[in-house]
Amino acid sequence: MILTQNLCKRYGRMAAVQDMNLSIAPGTVFGLVGENGAGKTTALSMLATLSTPTSGRAYIQGFEVTREPRAVRRCIGYMPDAFGVYDDLTVMEYLRFFADCYRVDRRLVKARADDLLERVRLTDKRDTYVNALSRGMQQRLEIARCLMHDPAVLILDEPSSGLDPKSRLEMRTVLHGLRDMGKTVLISTHILNELAEVADEVGILRRGELVAVAAVQVMVQHSSAYRTIRIDGRFEPGELERVLAADRHVVDVHAADAGWNVLYAGTLAQQADLLTTLVQHGMAITQFSEQPTDIEQLFLRLSAIQEGM
Numbered sequence: 001m002i003l004t005q006n007l008c009k010r011y012g013r014m015a016a017v018q019d020m021n022l023s024i025a026p027g028t029v030f031g032l033v034g035e036n037g038a039g040k041t042t043a044l045s046m047l048a049t050l051s052t053p054t055s056g057r058a059y060i061q062g063f064e065v066t067r068e069p070r071a072v073r074r075c076i077g078y079m080p081d082a083f084g085v086y087d088d089l090t091v092m093e094y095l096r097f098f099a100d101c102y103r104v105d106r107r108l109v110k111a112r113a114d115d116l117l118e119r120v121r122l123t124d125k126r127d128t129y130v131n132a133l134s135r136g137m138q139q140r141l142e143i144a145r146c147l148m149h150d151p152a153v154l155i156l157d158e159p160s161s162g163l164d165p166k167s168r169l170e171m172r173t174v175l176h177g178l179r180d181m182g183k184t185v186l187i188s189t190h191i192l193n194e195l196a197e198v199a200d201e202v203g204i205l206r207r208g209e210l211v212a213v214a215a216v217q218v219m220v221q222h223s224s225a226y227r228t229i230r231i232d233g234r235f236e237p238g239e240l241e242r243v244l245a246a247d248r249h250v251v252d253v254h255a256a257d258a259g260w261n262v263l264y265a266g267t268l269a270q271q272a273d274l275l276t277t278l279v280q281h282g283m284a285i286t287q288f289s290e291q292p293t294d295i296e297q298l299f300l301r302l303s304a305i306q307e308g309m
């Protein structure tokens with residue numbers, strides 16, 4: 001269980017994390033999504049007891065991060081966004097080293113390491129030196145390392161960052177496997193789509209504020225209820241917007257690349273009516289086509305609309 005209550009971190013006048021209220025139930029995989037600088041690393045490092053909150057509280061498995069940091073550390077596996085590995089160790093030695101750091105019962109270490117290497121698909125690399133692994137393999141090894149002391153909670157800061165598409169896919173498979181282990185997992189990323197298959201819930205962090213939290217299932221339902229229509233053409237200034245504003249199925253209009261992207265919540269027949277209306281208004285439409293709706297854009301637009309932005 002991860003809980004934060006009005007958690008804040010300020011650097012001088014700047015609030016890197018502001019009044020964060022988060023509740024992540026046991027066994028949930030939660031994705032924290034935000035652009036660069038949104039405050040993800042700051043939030044995660046407070047939960048990992050590496051940075052002290054300016055105000056507010058954070059609890060991991062009921063332990064408060066500033067008052068009981070040692071107890072918190074025992075319950076978490078933390079993968080920072082930038083990490084170093086001990087180059088002159090083999091994969092197995094590396095895992096044994098961390099098991100020793102956490103005083104894992106030596107009788108359990110081999111079986112646990114074998115199991116984790118299987119989960120992160122590195123079984124055949126057990127005797128390879130860590131510095132000979134690709135970046136993707138090192139990042140998967142880090143996940144195994146975080147799990148060596150069998151923590152209830154995993155905190156992973158951008159585990160897929162810097163990976164090529166193939167390695168990202170492998171990482172996604174590994175993250176997917178974590179769900180079956182029953183861990184409570186908090187993953188940060190700046191790419192929401194990466195989490196759609198992996199997370200149960202997603203929160204959007206913008207300039208330090210958690211602006212929206214939703215179950216992934218709800219988001220996926222949303223994405224099938226909304227369509228993005230691309231409209232290009234020649235119109236009098238403001239004319240297109242006026243006609244679109246009168247259509248109650250138009251959720252959002254967004255100018256992009258000398259045209260408009262319209263978020264639409266009507267049926268196909270209603271969409272056809274909209275096109276007819278535009279033509280009846282004498283507009284020279286050169287494109288009126290459905291585009292794939294980017295789930296991240298959709299989520300951000302819907303949360304911005306909710307906020308009245």
Ligand SMILES: Nc1ncnc2c1ncn2[C@@H]1O[C@H](COP(=O)(O)OP(=O)(O)OP(=O)(O)O)[C@@H](O)[C@H]1O
Nearest residue numbers: 011016034035036037038039040041042043081190
């Ligand atoms: N030690 C620090 N001193 C001053 N400002 C800081 C410090 N650490 C972070 N910040 C600022 O806090 C804000 C949030 O940074 P943070 O690293 O948490 O964002 P992030 O979402 O993790 O970004 P990224 O995806 O780039 O890692 C940024 O504006 C950053 O410049």
